[in-house]
Amino acid sequence: MSDNIKGKVVVITGASSGLGEATARLLSLQGASVALGARRVDCLKSLADELTRSGGKALAVTTDVTRCDLVKKLVDTAVQTFGRVDVIINNAGLMPQSPLDRLKIAEWDRMIDVNIKGVLYGIAAVLPHMKQQKSGHIINVSSVAGHKVGPGSAVYSATKHAVRALSEGLRQEVKPYNIRTTVISPGAVATELPNTVSEPDVAERIQKLYKDVAIPADSFARAVVFAMSQPENVDINEILFRPTRQEY
Numbered sequence: 316m317s318d319n320i321k322g323k324v325v326v327i328t329g330a331s332s333g334l335g336e337a338t339a340r341l342l343s344l345q346g347a348s349v350a351l352g353a354r355r356v357d358c359l360k361s362l363a364d365e366l367t368r369s370g371g372k373a374l375a376v377t378t379d380v381t382r383c384d385l386v387k388k389l390v391d392t393a394v395q396t397f398g399r400v401d402v403i404i405n406n407a408g409l410m411p412q413s414p415l416d417r418l419k420i421a422e423w424d425r426m427i428d429v430n431i432k433g434v435l436y437g438i439a440a441v442l443p444h445m446k447q448q449k450s451g452h453i454i455n456v457s458s459v460a461g462h463k464v465g466p467g468s469a470v471y472s473a474t475k476h477a478v479r480a481l482s483e484g485l486r487q488e489v490k491p492y493n494i495r496t497t498v499i500s501p502g503a504v505a506t507e508l509p510n511t512v513s514e515p516d517v518a519e520r521i522q523k524l525y526k527d528v529a530i531p532a533d534s535f536a537r538a539v540v541f542a543m544s545q546p547e548n549v550d551i552n553e554i555l556f557r558p559t560r561q562e563y
């Protein structure tokens with residue numbers, strides 16, 4: 316396997332915690348330049364400072380992925396600073412699961428805005444650059460819930476199924492531009508994600524599942540490295556992984 320990570324410019328949304336943060340650390344360690352986006356700019360800045368102090372190249376840009384203009388600014392800042400954009404990881408997301416009859420309509424809207432539209436805005440921000448470069452790699456984050464639906468997960472699962480549909484459509488369309496597309500579907504990984512569940516009974520069930528089976532966030536980062544580090548003519552389209560102990 317070729318290295319194929321050193322020197323790449325990687326934009327990561329949702330880099331202030333969890334999977335995005337772990338991936339920023341691993342990619343920076345392996346020589347990528349990282350552009351970090353999320354709303355909590357203090358977390359982003361301290362991560363960028365830490366990576367820079369360790370000899371890496373990192374920048375932090377306040378980004379709300381529900382705003383197309385701000386996602387574009389994140390990508391354009393990466394291009395202005397580092398000269399190009401090789402990879403975007405559309406990772407920002409939230410999971411406020413609840414049964415439909417609780418009518419948590421604001422949470423449905425939020426999941427659709429962040430988990431689906433946020434991914435689309437990331438795609439929109441990089442495509443012009445990648446088409447011009449005739450190279451690039453778009454990595455979208457789905458979930459086991461993008462493959463399966465359970466009680467309470469209808470809307471979250473719908474958003475994650477949508478991410479897979481978008482990724483497959485994108486894969487077919489970007490062939491002429493030599494762009495690679497990967498969708499990664501993790502199982503339970505220990506992050507702040509369960510804190511986004513607002514219904515106490517659902518939160519308790521999910522916290523217990525995560526406590527029992529969740530694996531560390533670097534599991535996801537290694538999946539990203541696997542996809543990125545393939546030779547440029549190899550396109551890893553889907554990765555689905557779970558904790559070994561996870562049944563669902």
Ligand SMILES: NC(=O)c1ccc[n+]([C@@H]2O[C@H](COP(=O)([O-])OP(=O)(O)OC[C@H]3O[C@@H](n4cnc5c(N)ncnc54)[C@H](OP(=O)(O)O)[C@@H]3O)[C@@H](O)[C@H]2O)c1
Nearest residue numbers: 329331333334354355379380407408458503504506507508
């Ligand atoms: N952990 C798991 O078990 C698991 C399993 C399957 C899929 N996933 C997916 O993995 C992705 C990352 O989640 P995580 O597990 O790392 O959870 P996390 O620790 O809660 O991280 C979520 C990230 O998304 C960012 N974010 C949320 N809303 C945003 C917005 N409007 N604009 C910009 N950034 C926003 C958060 O940053 P700010 O709050 O600073 O904006 C944070 O950096 C999500 O798409 C999630 O659905 C996770």
